[in-house]
Amino acid sequence: MKTLLTLLSGSVLMFTAIDVSCAEEGPTKVTPLQLAIWNPVQLVPEDWDVYGLRLSLLHGKNDHVYGLDAGFENFATEMNGIQVALAGNVAIGRMTGIQLGLVNIIKESPVPFLPIINAQF
Numbered sequence: 001m002k003t004l005l006t007l008l009s010g011s012v013l014m015f016t017a018i019d020v021s022c023a024e025e026g027p028t029k030v031t032p033l034q035l036a037i038w039n040p041v042q043l044v045p046e047d048w049d050v051y052g053l054r055l056s057l058l059h060g061k062n063d064h065v066y067g068l069d070a071g072f073e074n075f076a077t078e079m080n081g082i083q084v085a086l087a088g089n090v091a092i093g094r095m096t097g098i099q100l101g102l103v104n105i106i107k108e109s110p111v112p113f114l115p116i117i118n119a120q121f
Contacts, residue, residue: 036060095120
């Protein structure tokens, strides 16, 4: 029973959104999990940062995504990690990682558009 209670409380803490304060930029809202159907119908608003996993049924949008971004269409201002989409991936700011999808766009890149796979490190 004690083990079950520990696991349950750990799971709740793991999927709880965190408010992180940065002295220079003010408070930043962070979540380890983002679930989206179509922006703005998503677990947390688009101005929150995702550190972990973002899953989008149709279209997900967040300012900063760090980790795995998977769905039909993915959009991030800054992306660090892997974006995988059936239709397309868009990173309008800095991108460090790999994009896999039919259309891949990294606006701040020497090669801003490539089909199937695009990467920047």
